[in-house]
Amino acid sequence: MSPRIQLLPPQLVSQIAAGEVVERPASVAKELVENALDAGARQVEVEAEQGGVKLLRVRDDGCGIGRDELLLALARHATSKVASLEDLERVASMGFRGEALPSIASVARLELVSRAVEAPQAWCIEPPAQQPAPAAHPVGTRVTVRDLFYNTPARRKFLRSERTELAHIDTLVRRLALARMEVAFRLSHNGRDLLQVRPAEERAEQERRLAALLGPAFLEQALYLEQEAGGLRLTGWVARPVFARAQADMQHFYVNRRMVRDRLVSHAIRQAFADVLYHGRHPAYVLFLELDPRLVDVNVHPSKHEVRFREGRMVHDFLFRTLERALALPKAGTAGPPASAPSAATVPWPLPL
Numbered sequence: 202m203s204p205r206i207q208l209l210p211p212q213l214v215s216q217i218a219a220g221e222v223v224e225r226p227a228s229v230a231k232e233l234v235e236n237a238l239d240a241g242a243r244q245v246e247v248e249a250e251q252g253g254v255k256l257l258r259v260r261d262d263g264c265g266i267g268r269d270e271l272l273l274a275l276a277r278h279a280t281s282k283v284a285s286l287e288d289l290e291r292v293a294s295m296g297f298r299g300e301a302l303p304s305i306a307s308v309a310r311l312e313l314v315s316r317a318v319e320a321p322q323a324w325c326i327e328p329p330a331q332q333p334a335p336a337a338h339p340v341g342t343r344v345t346v347r348d349l350f351y352n353t354p355a356r357r358k359f360l361r362s363e364r365t366e367l368a369h370i371d372t373l374v375r376r377l378a379l380a381r382m383e384v385a386f387r388l389s390h391n392g393r394d395l396l397q398v399r400p401a402e403e404r405a406e407q408e409r410r411l412a413a414l415l416g417p418a419f420l421e422q423a424l425y426l427e428q429e430a431g432g433l434r435l436t437g438w439v440a441r442p443v444f445a446r447a448q449a450d451m452q453h454f455y456v457n458r459r460m461v462r463d464r465l466v467s468h469a470i471r472q473a474f475a476d477v478l479y480h481g482r483h484p485a486y487v488l489f490l491e492l493d494p495r496l497v498d499v500n501v502h503p504s505k506h507e508v509r510f511r512e513g514r515m516v517h518d519f520l521f522r523t524l525e526r527a528l529a530l531p532k533a534g535t536a537g538p539p540a541s542a543p544s545a546a547t548v549p550w551p552l553p554l
């Protein structure tokens with residue numbers, strides 16, 4: 202007899218989806234902070250308890266969610282960010298799958314409180330309740346996630362120590378804070394403040410923020426660069442080869458402000474450093490690539506860490522040539538400016554490509 206085929210219950214479907222995006226507390230933080238950024242927040246606060254397993258809360262001052270849409274925000278495949286294939290192909294928001302909130306709600310206890318701009322008050326929804334209840338909150342959103350994986354013990358076993366989970370959250374918040382210099386971020390753990398950065402507009406402010414997020418040593422050896430060609434724009438900071446590291450732990454690359462880990466990108470950067478770096482050392486950088494969103498596919502994996510460039514070859518060459526020239530300029534590769542230098546050395550741009 203052939204096996205009976207049946208539709209999975211919705212809760213299980215969400216738990217399966219959660220398997221792809223909710224690996225640990227830091228992944229919950231990523232989804233919630235990205236939602237806050239998509240909502241236009243200028244201030245994002247992340248609060249964690251016990252490595253984010255007991256509690257992870259993200260509060261923002263973004264556009265909020267109206268009472269009538271609160272329940273929908275927790276439904277699968279419900280999103281305000283795309284409505285058609287056309288939208289998807291040029292998506293600029295961090296989210297678009299409409300799966301994060303329902304996935305998180307299927308593996309933890311979630312409470313969503315929000316007040317939309319112009320709404321007279323805030324509303325709260327806490328599954329399994331189906332009706333919003335009145336709440337007190339300024340314009341913006343607060344999502345609280347408690348007891349991660351309480352109902353999926355097999356997943357819970359993969360969690361590491363409180364310290365390790367916190368380290369992942371800390372790294373994640375720093376990575377997002379690097380990409381959104383115009384947004385204030387705050388991170389606390391067990392009631393203690395760990396990180397607080399203010400919005401940074403001018404380059405000098407941005408570099409102070411960079412030093413706060415990555416440490417002053419990086420900045421002392423950093424070259425600032427800015428290059429544009431053929432619809433591609435690369436800006437950011439790359440450390441001189443003397444700052445090369447034993448681990449690949451200071452490599453921050455963003456495509457249209459989304460952090461990505463991409464083989465083509467890493468390859469181009471490694472190649473640019475090939476002649477100036479000792480074998481086994483890793484370059485350090487914070488780089489932002491901007492291009493028409495239609496030329497890059499972010500819908501490769503649910504976690505959205507991978508991207509696919511339509512003109513991969515062109516992107517590779519642009520990155521390689523821009524970085525290689527920056528590193529080959531006189532003085533690059535030698536000792537950096539004195540520790541008290543106010544800002545990173547500037548490479549004269551634009552360079553003829």
Ligand SMILES: Nc1ncnc2c1ncn2[C@@H]1O[C@H](COP(=O)(O)OP(=O)(O)O)[C@@H](O)[C@H]1O
Pocket residue numbers: 232236237240261263264265266274275279280281282295296297298299300301302303341342
């Ligand atoms: N912090 C927030 N501020 C405003 N709206 C939010 C926030 N978080 C979630 N939402 C709303 O809930 C919807 C569902 O969120 P989510 O499940 O993360 O899916 P996605 O981000 O892919 O759209 C979003 O499209 C958005 O409309």
Ligand SMILES: [Mg+2]
Pocket residue numbers: 232235236295296297299301302
């Ligand atoms: Mg989202």
